[in-house]
Amino acid sequence: MRSISPNLSVLKEKIAQSGLKVTQQRIAILKALHDTDEHPSAEYLYKVLSQDNPALSLGTIYKTLDSLVEKGLIRKVFCADGIKRFDVHTDPHSHLYCQESQKIIDFEDPELESLIKSYLSQKKINNFEIEDIQLQISGKILEPGKSVVIQ
Amino acid sequence: MRSISPNLSVLKEKIAQSGLKVTQQRIAILKALHDTDEHPSAEYLYKVLSQDNPALSLGTIYKTLDSLVEKGLIRKVFCADGIKRFDVHTDPHSHLYCQESQKIIDFEDPELESLIKSYLSQKKINNFEIEDIQLQISGKILEPGKSVVIQ
DNA sequence: TGGTTAACGATAAAGATTCCTGTTTAGTAA
């Protein structure tokens, strides 16, 4: 689920509003995150961005990703492969995980979320304050070439 | 949620039934996984087990964890910190993630699971076959000293 | 009890992330 990427001035505005300096590197990284429906690792971004910007440093990517997470412009993705992955999609949503291709697909369903939230609110979890709920749906993409469509 | 640890003969039986050789290392690692309510990384297991078994190799722990996952005796835990973690609790269940202490707490709720499953079954997800559903509940442990109890 | 082979220990190598330092650049105010 890749929504239409915001243009550069919107990205710059987002970065500025977060209190971070608007640098070329941050713009490029945030743009790259918007331009893919993958859930990129630092290494992925480095490979993609190095082509147009050979001077870009891998350390900068790691630091930038941390900053963007801290400011709430992106979020970390939960996964099982021991690699840090990021998601530019910050609205509450869940993920489909393909066990075979390791692909992670966004899955947004406000109705399901409110269903779960209302169920949990009547349940008592002592000594824990819930901030966010996400669903992991593990399984298989049946035809890897084709896209996964949720109706 | 740590259930009562099975005794050694049960652990040996589990390993044997999976088709793996029943070695001292595998027994020790599987026992350590049962004896904690953490969701251990390889490093954690190495530190704990090295005390009684100084010859145990870190590589053996990694290989054993992979084998146990492959045979279905343990499972990988989804997390956001870029470290592989494992869970001996293979029944369907979810996790509470404490954002501050990074603790992961098991959360079992069959009623919630069937609620989600029945919701998703009426929803159509084309080209994807669901195998497992887990919930990630992120938040904060309010009083870190005390335990989190679900009622 | 001995033979066979998977598993192990030790260590090297690879992969992922963080840290460090001198240089550059964005934001600010003159």
Added chain:
DNA sequence: TTACTAAACAGGAATCTTTATCGTTAACCA
């Protein structure tokens, strides 16, 4: 526009995490 300052960056070293290699050991079976 220019100069100043602090934050950010590039490059590379260091650290942490995981995997691979290979000679040795031990579990399993006849």
